[in-house]
Amino acid sequence: MYPLPEVPLPQLTCQLLTLLAQVTGHRIHALTKIRTRNITRFSNRLEIKIPDSIKTSSRSTCQPLLVVPDFTENSHTLCIS
Structure with a gap:
């Protein structure tokens, strides 16, 4: 999925949800409740x-x-696909 500006938004969204589900262990139903105002960096x-x-x-x-x-750690070699 490179370069990112050329990847369709629905495809990026599906990839992000898959990664969030794997990293957090939560179900897609919980992830659909995410609102940008509730994200703190x-x-x-x-x-x-x-x-x-x-x-x-x-x-x-x-x-x-x-x-x-x-x-x-090793972020320059990280490849999530």
Whole structure:
């Protein structure tokens, strides 16, 4: 998928959702609840809050917080396909 500006947005979206599901361990249903305003960038990670109810939500459980750490080790050779 290179160069990125030439890759169709639906294809990029599917790739991103697949990678987020693998990295976070959450289901696609939870990932569909992501809103850009709930994404916070830190120096070493992204935190994504999901305030909406998901299938596994109940009154006694906290809503998901997805944490995606930065990958800095050998990042120049990283190839996710």
